[in-house]
Amino acid sequence: MTRPAMHGAAPEPAAPAGPRVLIVVPTLNEEAHIGEVLAALLPFARQSGARIVVADGGSGDRTAEIVRAVAARAPQVTLMHNPLRLQSAAINLAVDRFGGGADWLIRIDAHSSYPAGFCGILLEEAAATGADVVAISVRAEGAGFWQRVIAAAQNSRFGNGGAPHRIAPKGRWVDHAHHALMRIAAFRAVGGYDPAFSHNEDAELDFRFRQAGYRIWLTARTQATYYPRRTLRALARQYYNFGRGRARNMLKHRTLPGLRQALVVALAPAVGLAVLAPLSPVFLAPAALWAATCAGAGVMLALREGRTEVALSGLAGAVMHAAWSAGFWAGLLRHGGRPQAVPA
Numbered sequence: 001m002t003r004p005a006m007h008g009a010a011p012e013p014a015a016p017a018g019p020r021v022l023i024v025v026p027t028l029n030e031e032a033h034i035g036e037v038l039a040a041l042l043p044f045a046r047q048s049g050a051r052i053v054v055a056d057g058g059s060g061d062r063t064a065e066i067v068r069a070v071a072a073r074a075p076q077v078t079l080m081h082n083p084l085r086l087q088s089a090a091i092n093l094a095v096d097r098f099g100g101g102a103d104w105l106i107r108i109d110a111h112s113s114y115p116a117g118f119c120g121i122l123l124e125e126a127a128a129t130g131a132d133v134v135a136i137s138v139r140a141e142g143a144g145f146w147q148r149v150i151a152a153a154q155n156s157r158f159g160n161g162g163a164p165h166r167i168a169p170k171g172r173w174v175d176h177a178h179h180a181l182m183r184i185a186a187f188r189a190v191g192g193y194d195p196a197f198s199h200n201e202d203a204e205l206d207f208r209f210r211q212a213g214y215r216i217w218l219t220a221r222t223q224a225t226y227y228p229r230r231t232l233r234a235l236a237r238q239y240y241n242f243g244r245g246r247a248r249n250m251l252k253h254r255t256l257p258g259l260r261q262a263l264v265v266a267l268a269p270a271v272g273l274a275v276l277a278p279l280s281p282v283f284l285a286p287a288a289l290w291a292a293t294c295a296g297a298g299v300m301l302a303l304r305e306g307r308t309e310v311a312l313s314g315l316a317g318a319v320m321h322a323a324w325s326a327g328f329w330a331g332l333l334r335h336g337g338r339p340q341a342v343p344a
Contacts, residue, residue, distance in 0.1 A: 019123060021050035022102040022184070026082065026090035028057040030110040031066060033227070037110055038070050038077060044119040045076040050106075053098050055082040055090035088193035088201040095184065095192060105182045112138065112224045121222045122181040125171075131217035132186040133209060135177030137164070138226040146316075149309055150228045150235055153316035158297040161260040164218055171220040176206040178224070186214045194252075200245025207253055235316065236323040243327025244334075251332070268325035294318040 023041055027034055038052065045052050054067045056079060064079060071077040080097065082090040091107060099105065104126070106119055125134045140151035153159035164174050179202045190208040193201045206216060229235040250257065257265055270286035277284040298314020 019103040020101055021048060021104045021106060021119065021123070022095065022099050023050055023052045023106045023108060023119070024091050024094040025052065025054045025108040025110050026057070026087040027054055027059060027063050027067075027110045028085060029059045029061045029063060031059070031062040033113070034063050034110050035066050035070070036113060037108060038067070038074075040114045040116070041108065041119065042070075042074055042076065043116075045074075048119075050076065050119070051098055051102075052077045053080050053094040054078070054110075055080045055094050057082045057085035057090065084195060086195060086198050086201075088197050089195040092192040092195055095187060099184050099188075102184050105184050105187055107179045107182070109224065109226070112226045114224055115222060118222050118224075121219070125217060125219045125221060126181060126183075129171075129217045130215070132183045132214035133179070133206070133216040134181040135174065135216055135218045136180045137218070137220075137223040138178050139223060140226050140228045142228060142230075144230055145309065146232065147228055147230045149312045150230075150232075150316045152301060152305065152307075152310045153298075153313040153320065154226075154228055156297070156301055156313065156317070158294075158301070159313065159317040159320060161264070163260075172218055174216050174218045175210060176203050177216065177218045178202070179205075180224075183214075186212070190214075197245055197248065199241040200249050203246070204249045204252065207249070207255070232316065232319050236319050239320045239323035240327035240330070243324035243329075244331035245327075246324075247328045247331025264321050264325050265328055266325075267321055268329050271322070290321075291318070294321075
């Protein structure tokens with residue numbers, strides 16, 4: 001397959017002896033963050049000979065322009081068009097075009113920031129543990145009012161349900177966490193990401209990794225900073241899609257939700273009982289209990305952090321839970337409760 005031309009006149013330096021690394025950054029309208037992300041990755045790429053591929057899904061802002069400007073100065077950077085737009089398809093395409101000879105794939109989220117030494121630590125963890133996948137935790141951080149409120153909710157156990165990649169972990173083996181480093185041979189052996197998944201594609205791939213006998217290590221030595229949505233409406237849309245993705249995942253692999261997911265799955269029908277409140281107040285009880293729990297959780301978090309605005313994190317958490325549950329049921333109903341055959 002013909003590779004797209006590299007931006008910049010200088011040839012890419014030869015990689016030194018050791019693991020060869022392909023870094024893929026899927027983007028779509030990320031002009032606010034992509035420059036910072038590339039600046040954080042370039043020292044490692046220059047030292048190791050790694051290639052950085054920015055797979056852009058057709059951004060309408062200055063994302064591509066910023067990447068081209070960086071690539072003109074840094075031959076380690078390539079801008080690749082991703083016609084299918086989705087992150088899953090972007091990474092598959094980048095591995096197909098640029099993964100030849102590489103040992104490791106590092107997936108980078110353009111809507112995040114990464115500390116110094118991030119990529120090197122991932123490789124060290126893989127060497128020390130023998131892991132096929134090294135995953136990371138993420139911590140949300142906000143700038144504006146609602147982004148700070150949403151970040152507080154996502155960092156709390158009330159909001160994230162104790163997901164391993166949302167809490168400060170000890171290094172341990174896990175079934176699923178936020179993707180960072182993957183052995184390319186393992187990635188190819190299981191077929192890569194399912195390009196039909198717009199959300200939850202990482203959990204779906206982790207299921208196939210485990211089925212094939214590959215191991216996932218959650219490192220405690222580094223993490224990413226994630227910048228959440230800036231409005232409750234955008235947050236609801238995001239978590240609705242997360243819920244649909246989880247339903248599709250479970251249908252595809254004929255699995256059942258875990259306990260913490262089952263509680264959120266039950267939320268939509270439980271709250272739906274409120275429409276029967278005119279018949280009896282008892283039908284209002286589930287919705288009232290849930291609302292009180294959310295409000296109480298927000299107040300407790302605000303007292304713990306000493307920030308009044310954090311009291312609204314209960315509202316943000318409620319939006320996350322309700323949207324996820326609604327999306328999950330929409331995903332089930334869309335596919336008629338039957339597993340959907342999707343080519344990987």
